[in-house]
Amino acid sequence: MTALSAVALGASVLAIVSGDLRWLRVAQREHYLPGAAVRFAWRWWVSTPLDAALGLAALACAGLSAFVPVIAIGAAAVASFAPLGLGIRGRTSGLAWTRRMSLVALLTALLQGAAIALSAVVGGLSGAVVAGAVSALLGPLFIDAALAALRPLEDVLAQRYVQQAERLLGRVRPLVVGITGSYGKTTTKNYIAYLLGGDRNVVASPRSFNNRAGLTRTVNEQLTPGTDVLIAEMGAYGPGEIAALCSWLQPEVVVITSIGPAHLERFGTLERTLEAKAEITSGARVVVLNVDDTRLAGLAKRLEGTKKVVRASGSDATADVAVLAHFEGLELKISGRASGTALVEPGSPTPIRTNAACAAAVALELGIASDVVARRLATLPSVPNRLQPYRADGGYLVLDDTFNANPAGARHALEVLGSEAPGGRRVVVTPGMVELGKSQSAENAAFAEAARRVATDVVVVGRTNRAALVKGCGAAGTGPALELVRRREEAVAWVREHLGPGDAVLFENDLPDHFP
Amino acid sequence: MIGNARRRFDDRGAFGTRRMGEVREGGLPARVAVTYGGPSPEHDVSILTGLQAVHALERAPGVGSVRSLYWSKSGDWYEVPAATEAAAFVEGVPSNAVRLRFISGPGGGFVRPGSGLRAREDRLELDAVLNCCHGGPGEDGSLQGALDLTGLPYTGPTAVGAALGMDKLAFAALVIYAGLPALARVPLSEDSDEPGFPPPYILKPRFGGSSIGIEVVADFETARARLEANSHLRRGAVLEPYHEEMFDLQLAARSWPELQLSGIERPIRTRGGGEILGYEDKYVGAEGMTSAPRELPAKIDPALEDRIRALAREIASIVDLRGVARFDFLSDGEDVFINEVNTIPGSLSHYLWIDPGLSFTTLLVEMLAEATARPAAVFSSAGSDGSVLRIAGSIASKLG
Numbered sequence: 001m002t003a004l005s006a007v008a009l010g011a012s013v014l015a016i017v018s019g020d021l022r023w024l025r026v027a028q029r030e031h032y033l034p035g036a037a038v039r040f041a042w043r044w045w046v047s048t049p050l051d052a053a054l055g056l057a058a059l060a061c062a063g064l065s066a067f068v069p070v071i072a073i074g075a076a077a078v079a080s081f082a083p084l085g086l087g088i089r090g091r092t093s094g095l096a097w098t099r100r101m102s103l104v105a106l107l108t109a110l111l112q113g114a115a116i117a118l119s120a121v122v123g124g125l126s127g128a129v130v131a132g133a134v135s136a137l138l139g140p141l142f143i144d145a146a147l148a149a150l151r152p153l154e155d156v157l158a159q160r161y162v163q164q165a166e167r168l169l170g171r172v173r174p175l176v177v178g179i180t181g182s183y184g185k186t187t188t189k190n191y192i193a194y195l196l197g198g199d200r201n202v203v204a205s206p207r208s209f210n211n212r213a214g215l216t217r218t219v220n221e222q223l224t225p226g227t228d229v230l231i232a233e234m235g236a237y238g239p240g241e242i243a244a245l246c247s248w249l250q251p252e253v254v255v256i257t258s259i260g261p262a263h264l265e266r267f268g269t270l271e272r273t274l275e276a277k278a279e280i281t282s283g284a285r286v287v288v289l290n291v292d293d294t295r296l297a298g299l300a301k302r303l304e305g306t307k308k309v310v311r312a313s314g315s316d317a318t319a320d321v322a323v324l325a326h327f328e329g330l331e332l333k334i335s336g337r338a339s340g341t342a343l344v345e346p347g348s349p350t351p352i353r354t355n356a357a358c359a360a361a362v363a364l365e366l367g368i369a370s371d372v373v374a375r376r377l378a379t380l381p382s383v384p385n386r387l388q389p390y391r392a393d394g395g396y397l398v399l400d401d402t403f404n405a406n407p408a409g410a411r412h413a414l415e416v417l418g419s420e421a422p423g424g425r426r427v428v429v430t431p432g433m434v435e436l437g438k439s440q441s442a443e444n445a446a447f448a449e450a451a452r453r454v455a456t457d458v459v460v461v462g463r464t465n466r467a468a469l470v471k472g473c474g475a476a477g478t479g480p481a482l483e484l485v486r487r488r489e490e491a492v493a494w495v496r497e498h499l500g501p502g503d504a505v506l507f508e509n510d511l512p513d514h515f516p
Numbered sequence: 517m518i519g520n521a522r523r524r525f526d527d528r529g530a531f532g533t534r535r536m537g538e539v540r541e542g543g544l545p546a547r548v549a550v551t552y553g554g555p556s557p558e559h560d561v562s563i564l565t566g567l568q569a570v571h572a573l574e575r576a577p578g579v580g581s582v583r584s585l586y587w588s589k590s591g592d593w594y595e596v597p598a599a600t601e602a603a604a605f606v607e608g609v610p611s612n613a614v615r616l617r618f619i620s621g622p623g624g625g626f627v628r629p630g631s632g633l634r635a636r637e638d639r640l641e642l643d644a645v646l647n648c649c650h651g652g653p654g655e656d657g658s659l660q661g662a663l664d665l666t667g668l669p670y671t672g673p674t675a676v677g678a679a680l681g682m683d684k685l686a687f688a689a690l691v692i693y694a695g696l697p698a699l700a701r702v703p704l705s706e707d708s709d710e711p712g713f714p715p716p717y718i719l720k721p722r723f724g725g726s727s728i729g730i731e732v733v734a735d736f737e738t739a740r741a742r743l744e745a746n747s748h749l750r751r752g753a754v755l756e757p758y759h760e761e762m763f764d765l766q767l768a769a770r771s772w773p774e775l776q777l778s779g780i781e782r783p784i785r786t787r788g789g790g791e792i793l794g795y796e797d798k799y800v801g802a803e804g805m806t807s808a809p810r811e812l813p814a815k816i817d818p819a820l821e822d823r824i825r826a827l828a829r830e831i832a833s834i835v836d837l838r839g840v841a842r843f844d845f846l847s848d849g850e851d852v853f854i855n856e857v858n859t860i861p862g863s864l865s866h867y868l869w870i871d872p873g874l875s876f877t878t879l880l881v882e883m884l885a886e887a888t889a890r891p892a893a894v895f896s897s898a899g900s901d902g903s904v905l906r907i908a909g910s911i912a913s914k915l916g
Contacts, residue, residue, distance in 0.1 A: 098611070198729065199746045206607055221608045222589045224555050228747050369745060 008072040012132030015076035034148035037140035044083035047516040062133035079136035107146035161216035181257030183406040191359035210235035264437030314353025321361040340374025395501030402510035418454035421504035432465025448472025545643030546580035556652025672839035673859035681859035722752030768865035772886035778868035782814035
């Protein structure tokens with residue numbers, strides 16, 4: 001009896017370790033935000049009937065183990081291997097043992113150990129066995145608790161780096177350009193760095209370094225005396241974050257690129273998103289806004305009089321700075337006056353006009369001559385994985401839009417696909433878009449409906465948005481042929497097998513593998 | 517000075533004993549550190565060169581240990597594991613890097629600060645440094661001077677040679693004074709007069725080796741306007757005549773064990789128009805210089821080729837070549853002009869040696885042998901024997 005109980009407890013401890021490793025990776029990928037582990041756990045457990053059944057069975061085993069300890073082994077087994085498909089290593093990235101991760105893992109283990117110890121005190125060995133099984137199954141809950149508890153500590157530690165960055169900024173005194181927006185931040189930042197780089201010493205925050213940790217690191221590792229301009233891309237997942245970044249970065253020239261449903265589940269509404277992004281304007285001298293976005297056009301009106309507002313547009317020739325489509329390239333217009341054209345070489349991807357307009361506005365504001373800006377528009381660096389076309393070995397055309405998660409960008413990608421492969425097969429491979437809050441299902445269904453009109457086949461990857469995408473594609477026989485796969489590798493294999501010269505495939509968005 | 521230098525290459529027997537310092541016979545430096553990175557526009561390319569060098573040296577017979585020393589953009593030194601790949605540097609300092617201090621002085625060098633149980637700091641025991649820094653203080657004499665003060669042997673140019681290589685105006689002046697063919701190059705400042713040659717001009721920053729800030733300007737007014745607007749020209753600018761029909765020709769030269777010249781390359785432009793070799797043109801491609809598009813060997817007249825080689829020998833003399841340098845020429849197919857010298861070229865230009873070929877490892881090993889056999893600088897206080905001090909009297913009386 002006692003030996004079996006000990007074995008059951010041992011199995012639970014092993015399950016705790018292997019389970020925690022998987023959920024800790026999810027927490028790391030979700031930026032250590034408390035609540036992420038439980039949210040994703042819920043997604044995974046309900047993603048298929050099999051997982052849901054296993055989960056319920058495991059909970060039942062855990063409960064029954066109070067009476068028959070050895071049953072806990074069943075719960076432990078489920079906690080170790082289910083939900084099916086969530087691996088320890090992962091395809092996109094493994095668990096990185098940083099100081100922060102080690103601390104979270106340690107605290108989680110301590111909490112789970114404490115739960116078991118407490119149950120042992122109250123209920124003896126059988127109590128410990130139940131607690132072990134339950135701790136293994138509810139690992140994500142303990143992880144979120146640890147994340148919440150450690151958050152204040154992380155803030156204190158981060159402050160040290162913020163102070164160091166502040167001192168450096170005070171010594172070097174670069175002109176700080178701040179960029180935010182739901183989409184297009186990175187592209188716009190790269191464009192600005194390119195337009196300025198020939199004339200100024202520029203430091204731009206690297207890709208995905210758009211939070212406090214990344215920006216302090218950028219400043220502390222790269223800001224040297226002699227730097228003229230610091231371009232800081234600022235991301236925000238919730239209200240107050242941008243304001244916090246601006247308190248020490250103090251950007252003088254700011255850009256808001258767009259307001260969209262990105263991270264809507266954390267902002268709640270698009271109006272809250274707008275207000276959170278608009279935090280960047282509070283101390284700024286110049287505000288560049290993409291007025292093709294109606295909400296930002298409204299913000300421009302609001303800020304008039306209190307700040308210098310520069311309206312940038314990719315289509316409206318009357319805007320303060322416009323980058324318009326022009327025969328063989330682009331045209332720069334400043335306050336309606338033609339200020340130069342840029343001939344884009346055939347074969348090079350065309351720059352995204354709204355982002356180019358925002359970037360041109362910043363460059364002009366910083367004193368770069370308009371003819372220089374216009375000339376450089378011709379050679380703006382293309383953004384990798386953003387609708388880059390290439391021909392695969394099998395002869396078919398591949399449109400790689402895997403880094404795009406923007407509904408408007410996705411529509412544009414469908415248009416591009418629609419213009420290719422006349423007479424051939426046109427395939428859309430997508431896991432759908434995420435973090436759109438309540439709109440997620442509707443947005444994905446809408447995307448699938450738009451895909452119907454151009455695609456002959458749609459390959460749905462993963463389970464996260466499967467239902468919405470399938471619904472949008474319509475009943476079998478009426479719309480494109482549907483292929484459902486679990487992982488991206490399977491989709492790629494399917495494409496290689498079924499497509500040939502004369503066909504085209506669009507890879508729209510790519511979800512990291514901590515999504516079901 | 518030029519005469520003496522020429523003799524050095526003709527009379528190797530006298531070479532060792534004529535110059536100052538010790539010559540060590542045989543023996544490769546066993547404990548080597550490769551330095552790369554640095555606060556420079558060519559930071560990233562330097563990482564590629566450095567990692568390639570670490571990889572090659574680990575397989576080199578005679579070299580005992582190889583340390584990989586990364587110089588960050590902010591000027592801090594780190595040691596990283598030798599097997600580190602380029603991808604680890606994409607986001608900045610690799611996460612497993614160990615911070616070092618650099619102490620410039622006798623007994624100095626790269627020092628690991630104490631940590632944890634080991635309280636004392638720990639100097640890395642090195643026999644030589646293989647310098648793969650491109651541009652910035654790693655190639656303009658700053659790092660060279662700092663290493664000179666520690667006494668650590670290092671490869672590549674001396675402090676003086678490096679500074680000369682980074683100063684377009686001084687190099688051009690030296691070339692013209694030596695009677696070698698070069699295009700006119702004049703300084704441009706606020707109070708400059710119009711140059712003696714007609715536009716269009718090439719406007720370049722005076723110091724620095726990268727293509728940042730280089731552009732073609734249509735006339736003198738535009739040049740003056742750019743001088744005001746472009747901060748890259750703040751420290752000095754030069755003007756040259758722009759000849760659209762001219763193309764680049766490059767070859768490399770190394771000095772040890774004897775002067776050897778490589779094949780001649782004609783780099784291919786990736787963009788139409790504009791014959792200026794821009795930064796993206798030079799270094800596009802994942803492997804740095806080794807995969808930039810090129811015509812190697814260049815398809816030129818044999819007479820032109822001979823002329824270039826003869827000029828290269830002359831240049832090697834006047835810059836006091838040490839290590840491997842790349843010489844850049846401009847030509848229209850018939851005439852040839854000396855353009856620039858690059859004293860620590862990307863990938864150390866090893867790919868330019870085609871016939872006979874030269875393995876990267878051999879190149880590095882011979883550069884290291886040169887580093888110890890030909891010390892970069894040796895300081896001496898000979899002549900200060902106290903006599904001036906003894907008869908000085910009181911300082912106060914001197915100041916009157």
